Amino acid sequence: MKILLAGLLAFYSSLADAGDLFIRDAYIPPLPPVGKVYAAYMIISNKSERARTLVGVRAAAFTMAHVHESKIIDGVASMQSVKALEVPAGKSIAMMPGRIHVMLIKPTVDIAAHDTVILELMFADGEVVSVNAELGKIN
Amino acid sequence: MKSITKQVVRSVVAITFYLLTSPLNAQVQGVELDKPELIPSFTLSDKEGTTFTDHDLKNQWTLLMFGFNSCPDVCPFTLGNLEAAVAETAVRVHPDSVPKVVYISVDPGRDRDVVSDYAKFFHPDFLGVTGEQEQIDVLIKATDSFYRFMPADDNGYYEVQHSSSVSVVGPDGMLRAKLQPPFDPGKTAEFLARQQIKFRRKSIQ
Ligand SMILES: [Cu+2]
Numbered sequence: 182m183k184i185l186l187a188g189l190l191a192f193y194s195s196l197a198d199a200g201d202l203f204i205r206d207a208y209i210p211p212l213p214p215v216g217k218v219y220a221a222y223m224i225i226s227n228k229s230e231r232a233r234t235l236v237g238v239r240a241a242a243f244t245m246a247h248v249h250e251s252k253i254i255d256g257v258a259s260m261q262s263v264k265a266l267e268v269p270a271g272k273s274i275a276m277m278p279g280r281i282h283v284m285l286i287k288p289t290v291d292i293a294a295h296d297t298v299i300l301e302l303m304f305a306d307g308e309v310v311s312v313n314a315e316l317g318k319i320n
Numbered sequence: 321m322k323s324i325t326k327q328v329v330r331s332v333v334a335i336t337f338y339l340l341t342s343p344l345n346a347q348v349q350g351v352e353l354d355k356p357e358l359i360p361s362f363t364l365s366d367k368e369g370t371t372f373t374d375h376d377l378k379n380q381w382t383l384l385m386f387g388f389n390s391c392p393d394v395c396p397f398t399l400g401n402l403e404a405a406v407a408e409t410a411v412r413v414h415p416d417s418v419p420k421v422v423y424i425s426v427d428p429g430r431d432r433d434v435v436s437d438y439a440k441f442f443h444p445d446f447l448g449v450t451g452e453q454e455q456i457d458v459l460i461k462a463t464d465s466f467y468r469f470m471p472a473d474d475n476g477y478y479e480v481q482h483s484s485s486v487s488v489v490g491p492d493g494m495l496r497a498k499l500q501p502p503f504d505p506g507k508t509a510e511f512l513a514r515q516q517i518k519f520r521r522k523s524i525q
Contacts, residue, residue: 213441215434220392
């Protein structure tokens with residue numbers, strides 16, 4: 182029974198459903214213990230008929246969380262802050278390595294592989310959607 | 321007549337298909353230098369005092385990657401892809417020719433004590449080193465690379481912009497090619513194996 186419950190929880194935790202915003206496949210790739218700056222990736226789908234805009238992320242397990250976009254310009258890799266990430270009506274936005282990511286700086290608690298990290302995605306209309314991202318997963 | 325039309329249609333379809341797919345196939349994984357360049361002498365090290373110098377470039381293939389440990393996205397992604405690319409290369413080349421991956425942190429201030437542990441996490445054979453900024457700069461210049469420290473934010477976090485390409489150094493200590501993102505494992509391995517064949521042919525001549 183316990184196992185079944187855990188399985189069910191795991192199933193639900195991988196999907197965040199907040200009406201018309203669906204967040205799935207949230208994960209944080211593994212880092213060595215000496216690594217202090219992580220990245221989270223996920224797919225945000227907007228099933229509604231109006232555009233929705235991600236304006237920030239909160240992560241209690243980290244000192245800071247920022248939405249960033251990696252860019253390679255003239256062979257040089259850099260990151261830019263994404264203040265507003267629009268998810269058009271009926272569309273999905275995929276965060277992925279080398280592109281848009283949630284940068285997570287310095288864990289405030291001990292985190293280990295297979296832990297789940299709660300990320301709160303804040304949208305421009307005030308809606309906050311929580312999603313559980315698994316640490317140590319490679320997509 | 322009918323069959324000719326069919327054939328023409330088929331060719332057109334084939335050409336269109338080729339045109340549509342070729343930009344992806346032609347995606348550059350590596351660029352060979354017109355003229356190989358000698359890497360000058362330098363000394364880098366890790367916290368255990370293990371040194372990495374120009375002498376270590378001899379008699380093996382080396383992949384030099386620049387980065388910094390507080391790089392959340394591009395660096396772990398590159399190291400992960402290099403691990404896969406080297407594994408793919410290992411099935412194509414002689415065990416002695418499997419390239420050694422050396423991760424060089426351009427951020428010794430934050431990374432000096434942890435750079436080797438960081439690199440080893442991605443593969444136990446990966447070497448992670450850093451050093452005096454001027455020694456790092458010798459390699460940066462020799463590989464036509466670049467890095468720049470960005471201003472710190474309110475929490476003290478600073479980014480270090482850096483070249484995304486990986487330098488391929490031959491067993492003669494010469495810079496021979498550059499690998500470029502996204503470092504597709506199969507294509508990168510193909511490119512490296514081809515570089516090695518070319519190198520051997522030239523050495524025999
Ligand atoms: Cu970032």
